[in-house]
Amino acid sequence: RGRLGARAVAGLVALSLATGGVAGWVGGRLEDRADAPQDVALPASVTGSRDVEDLTGVARIAAxxxxSVVSIEVAGAEGSGTGSGFVLREDGHILTNNHVVSAAADSGRIVVVFADGSQADATVVGRTPEYDLAVIRVDRTGLTPLALADSDEVVVGDPVVAIGAPLGLQGTVTTGIVSALNRPVSAGNAVETAFINAIQTDAAINPGNSGGPLVNAAGEVVGINSAIAQAPGLGQAAGSIGLGFAIPSNQARRTAEELIATGEATYPVIGVLLDQRYTGEGVQVATEEQQGQQPVTPDGPADRAGIRPGDVITAIDGRPVTDADELIVAIRARAPGDAVTLTVRTGDDDAREVRVVLDVVPTD
Known part of the structure; x- marks a missing residue:
């Protein structure tokens, strides 16, 4: 901006003095009037301060x-960034996204900023790119953890609240509803991509919200905010367009428990390769080897259930699948050892249902 010259400053001073003179003259005239107002104080609020017990709705949930919600600052060789997280256990365990801390997981610094403004360095307890989840820990006790709700009980239309630090703005609260369930969504980054069976919400989620909680009307965590949709052609997500996605809390619970116990997580598989070129109904098991791997893993879950190369899978537990990602995230939403029912068709034969017990694979 241009600087004011000496003449301009002098002009401002003169104008100020002139205005003051007029104001003094008017004030004097008002004092001479018998009907001049004697009290100009405006009405004061009689409500007073409110305790948490007095709050309702979103205000009470937020309070x-x-x-228990934190901001996470990360600095490493690949750069720096911010994200969100929340207290998982009172002994300093915090849950967030893997893509929030991955840049500093091996070398770098992770700083947790609490709601009261205090800070603490954190270390990575365990992380998994496959589920885009990470558990970090600070050297503190007596923290207040958030309860994880049963995400299987979530229904479309449920009110939800997203809390986090979008664009570094700590303690931001936005509201919305559950817009859809079982959305196959990829999260993470170009190097470490996760496929999640996501909860979709229209609560505003922006860069920096990643790792923060999506809570229900009871203030319990139903999801971990992880990704947002972006218009085609954009290199990176610019901001909320009303399409945010969260990892369901049941998935987060199972994975976090494994990370805390062993530092690693596992995920389930059925032991088939899918043909990404297939465009018909359902998804098709590949017919050829891929990078030396058989289409159907010998003696794997699918093989034992009678699934063969070229078979078409049209549903899992009665829920139709229309592309490969849908089947992948539906399976990864289960736990190793769980049984699922697949609807399978071989050639022109009638569809049949087969029971498959999921095998276990350790995450990288």
């Missing part, structure tokens, strides 16, 4: 949840 109860905010103290």
């Amino acid at each position: 109860e949840v905010l103290p």
